[in-house]
Amino acid sequence: MQEQFDAEGRLRHLISLEHFDDERLTALLDKATGYLRPAGELPAHESRFAGRTVANLFFEPSTRTRASFELAAKRLGLHVLNLDVRMSSRSKGESILDTVYTLEAMGSDIFVLRDSEPGVPAFIASHVEPHVSVLSAGEADVSHPTQGLLDTLTIRQHKQDIANCVVTLIGDISHSRVARSVCQALAILGARQVRLVAPPAFMPGEDAYPHAERFSEIEPALRDADVVMALRIQRERMSQASIPDTGEYFKQYGLTAERLALARPDAIVMHPGPMNRGVEIASEVADGPQSVIRRQVCNGVAVRMAVMATVLETLHP
Amino acid sequence: MQEQFDAEGRLRHLISLEHFDDERLTALLDKATGYLRPAGELPAHESRFAGRTVANLFFEPSTRTRASFELAAKRLGLHVLNLDVRMSSRSKGESILDTVYTLEAMGSDIFVLRDSEPGVPAFIASHVEPHVSVLSAGEADVSHPTQGLLDTLTIRQHKQDIANCVVTLIGDISHSRVARSVCQALAILGARQVRLVAPPAFMPGEDAYPHAERFSEIEPALRDADVVMALRIQRERMSQASIPDTGEYFKQYGLTAERLALARPDAIVMHPGPMNRGVEIASEVADGPQSVIRRQVCNGVAVRMAVMATVLETLHP
Amino acid sequence: MQEQFDAEGRLRHLISLEHFDDERLTALLDKATGYLRPAGELPAHESRFAGRTVANLFFEPSTRTRASFELAAKRLGLHVLNLDVRMSSRSKGESILDTVYTLEAMGSDIFVLRDSEPGVPAFIASHVEPHVSVLSAGEADVSHPTQGLLDTLTIRQHKQDIANCVVTLIGDISHSRVARSVCQALAILGARQVRLVAPPAFMPGEDAYPHAERFSEIEPALRDADVVMALRIQRERMSQASIPDTGEYFKQYGLTAERLALARPDAIVMHPGPMNRGVEIASEVADGPQSVIRRQVCNGVAVRMAVMATVLETLHP
Numbered sequence: 001m002q003e004q005f006d007a008e009g010r011l012r013h014l015i016s017l018e019h020f021d022d023e024r025l026t027a028l029l030d031k032a033t034g035y036l037r038p039a040g041e042l043p044a045h046e047s048r049f050a051g052r053t054v055a056n057l058f059f060e061p062s063t064r065t066r067a068s069f070e071l072a073a074k075r076l077g078l079h080v081l082n083l084d085v086r087m088s089s090r091s092k093g094e095s096i097l098d099t100v101y102t103l104e105a106m107g108s109d110i111f112v113l114r115d116s117e118p119g120v121p122a123f124i125a126s127h128v129e130p131h132v133s134v135l136s137a138g139e140a141d142v143s144h145p146t147q148g149l150l151d152t153l154t155i156r157q158h159k160q161d162i163a164n165c166v167v168t169l170i171g172d173i174s175h176s177r178v179a180r181s182v183c184q185a186l187a188i189l190g191a192r193q194v195r196l197v198a199p200p201a202f203m204p205g206e207d208a209y210p211h212a213e214r215f216s217e218i219e220p221a222l223r224d225a226d227v228v229m230a231l232r233i234q235r236e237r238m239s240q241a242s243i244p245d246t247g248e249y250f251k252q253y254g255l256t257a258e259r260l261a262l263a264r265p266d267a268i269v270m271h272p273g274p275m276n277r278g279v280e281i282a283s284e285v286a287d288g289p290q291s292v293i294r295r296q297v298c299n300g301v302a303v304r305m306a307v308m309a310t311v312l313e314t315l316h317p
Numbered sequence: 318m319q320e321q322f323d324a325e326g327r328l329r330h331l332i333s334l335e336h337f338d339d340e341r342l343t344a345l346l347d348k349a350t351g352y353l354r355p356a357g358e359l360p361a362h363e364s365r366f367a368g369r370t371v372a373n374l375f376f377e378p379s380t381r382t383r384a385s386f387e388l389a390a391k392r393l394g395l396h397v398l399n400l401d402v403r404m405s406s407r408s409k410g411e412s413i414l415d416t417v418y419t420l421e422a423m424g425s426d427i428f429v430l431r432d433s434e435p436g437v438p439a440f441i442a443s444h445v446e447p448h449v450s451v452l453s454a455g456e457a458d459v460s461h462p463t464q465g466l467l468d469t470l471t472i473r474q475h476k477q478d479i480a481n482c483v484v485t486l487i488g489d490i491s492h493s494r495v496a497r498s499v500c501q502a503l504a505i506l507g508a509r510q511v512r513l514v515a516p517p518a519f520m521p522g523e524d525a526y527p528h529a530e531r532f533s534e535i536e537p538a539l540r541d542a543d544v545v546m547a548l549r550i551q552r553e554r555m556s557q558a559s560i561p562d563t564g565e566y567f568k569q570y571g572l573t574a575e576r577l578a579l580a581r582p583d584a585i586v587m588h589p590g591p592m593n594r595g596v597e598i599a600s601e602v603a604d605g606p607q608s609v610i611r612r613q614v615c616n617g618v619a620v621r622m623a624v625m626a627t628v629l630e631t632l633h634p
Numbered sequence: 635m636q637e638q639f640d641a642e643g644r645l646r647h648l649i650s651l652e653h654f655d656d657e658r659l660t661a662l663l664d665k666a667t668g669y670l671r672p673a674g675e676l677p678a679h680e681s682r683f684a685g686r687t688v689a690n691l692f693f694e695p696s697t698r699t700r701a702s703f704e705l706a707a708k709r710l711g712l713h714v715l716n717l718d719v720r721m722s723s724r725s726k727g728e729s730i731l732d733t734v735y736t737l738e739a740m741g742s743d744i745f746v747l748r749d750s751e752p753g754v755p756a757f758i759a760s761h762v763e764p765h766v767s768v769l770s771a772g773e774a775d776v777s778h779p780t781q782g783l784l785d786t787l788t789i790r791q792h793k794q795d796i797a798n799c800v801v802t803l804i805g806d807i808s809h810s811r812v813a814r815s816v817c818q819a820l821a822i823l824g825a826r827q828v829r830l831v832a833p834p835a836f837m838p839g840e841d842a843y844p845h846a847e848r849f850s851e852i853e854p855a856l857r858d859a860d861v862v863m864a865l866r867i868q869r870e871r872m873s874q875a876s877i878p879d880t881g882e883y884f885k886q887y888g889l890t891a892e893r894l895a896l897a898r899p900d901a902i903v904m905h906p907g908p909m910n911r912g913v914e915i916a917s918e919v920a921d922g923p924q925s926v927i928r929r930q931v932c933n934g935v936a937v938r939m940a941v942m943a944t945v946l947e948t949l950h951p
Binding site: 356357359360362380381384385387388391392590591592594611612614615617618 | 713733738765
């Protein structure tokens, strides 16, 4: 794993939340908080980094995450290059690297990378020049660190004390880079308990999520939870889990108002988006008073501004 | 129909020109006029709204209109997100709304929407937060309000008195959102006469365009006209109108120099673009001295700046 | 050929390097040099032209060249419209022109054009208004003037005296617009010798490159060369050259370390990118100490800034 922190311990790349500690995670969340503004007000802007360049290299299509990184960059005064790259797998490693070298030579300071295969962000981070930073915007089913940060920030906004929180994740956990990253962050911040509910085929192996409690039925997993996070289901994976259709999935694992009533009355409902309404979550829950789903999106831009500003401070102290 | 004006009568959304009155329409055209500059000079710029965000959500592809909105936004100092969205019809309403909520949570102030199905702009306008505005960039065959405004502005620039104008529209009127919007604007400003010429299959029903005079042959419709607007023909629709090919269409309805000579000597020629030269309009007319087609395009950017500035003033007085 | 210089001899369009002279070429290279900054430092910026507009019209897809022009434009404070245009060949001339007229009416000051067919940049340059400039970003196999400039700038940075340089080009020269443009520039600057090495099918006719020395084998062509440029091979063209596969090409014409040792010890290695490693160039050469390939990319942004600034000075003295 490529070193994310430089010799002085400053954030240089963001590949995974795995090796963060409480202090560094809290510093990023505090910085992100400083970029939040009330809805409708002029968004936070900075000009310290004006004229620097971000290259969004998305090897896997994404509208939402790309837009979030793009707005974060623009609000920091950065120039943004959007590159949707389709490459054949065979020559990919080599081609990606030449693309990165090219964009680096043009003066890109930050690469934002999304890829459906594991290893690419660390691979590239180990090859860029000392004045360049790599940020993962989603790596296979391995890591999605800015999502983990925005989820954690959202929880922190609503729960005084994460150390006392019970967090329940529902759905396709084994394929979810979101689940991975948020659970790493929760472990670092010392959440009381993380619970996983999933069909057997979607439950990760014993070595992953060692401290989590596992449930096969949703009701006991929700009981007295402080935070409930429904994960997106890929319809293509239904058969793999021996679930005949989305209706059956909703019947067994859908987050309904009735089920949510088992959690604590002040429990918050989260979803990384985009939602399959009526599959993993009922619309009345998604749009209900306990939902903080739009707040997650809003926090996402602030978190990405904080991460970019932090690595730029590292590169140009 | 979603209310386009707020309680104080200020423009909040732009979905249709239907409920405008003379005063509001004139105010928008005056504002747009203030953004015009001679060709080659530095375009008008503003910084009052710098840092606000426009999301261009185009569910139907468009190069020209998207570019016009994008330049208008950039010249107002706005950040622009371009999102080409392809969605299956089935789950569209729900998905669009979740996309809009997401972009709204990221701090989008204005949504520019184009869709081939009717109802989407008003639907979204009824769901956004109080500090967000929706602008239609073309809605099915129902409405294209900024095109109507730029057409009206172009006519006003060349004709002292719209109340004395005879305006002739030629072509596929029944499917034309452009025709709808410009005729609404002309009715509000009290144009003397609107004439429609079309093959029977392209002539709208009796309840649409109640005040227009209808012609089946082009020559009498052109006689003494002050403004002649040729509409774009979709080749796919030819057979529907029992017209065997584009040559036959041009023979019957093409705007030639010979036919244009029937209009007033100072008549102007308009086309919303992109043109099918040799189908609905002869090249010598499109590029001739009476053509104001490029002036329409130029006015388009100014009109879109005026609309965006107006709704931003409404949102943030 | 459309006149690239105005009546006062100032650069108005950039279509080809053919009619440049030493003084003008040197002035452009000097200006580009002024935009260079050490790697990692804030890139050069200007605000003189802020608010002007560049339309990137790419009829042939390109990631690298488009990105280079886009960054160059943004660093000059220009608004950038990116338009990937796919047009059928039949109606192309007419449609391109209407697209150009439209973007011109919106206030585009500069068109950056790439097309796989010859003639388009000059055709458009002969139709735009006096306050608009056309820059070629690659025209069929005919011309790629900014690439020629960046290559020349790179050579000048490493070789005191171009008049004393021996430059060897290897590969598919007959289809290469890069080879054409760089050889035009080298002829103007008076390079001592240009050598061409290619399979017979890729060797240009006798009338092209009149002053170049031709080689069928790579070794003698490399002997004592100061500059070695490997050109990209299109795999589709292999069979045309009776070369059965990429391995065979590499065996005959690949630039290996062993072969490079035949050139002068201080010879530089160039490639216009994107490279086929292991086909036209060995990875150890591409990434070796004599390679200036990334420097070429870096110079590309500076050259494009210099070209845009120069034509904007011509348009708005």
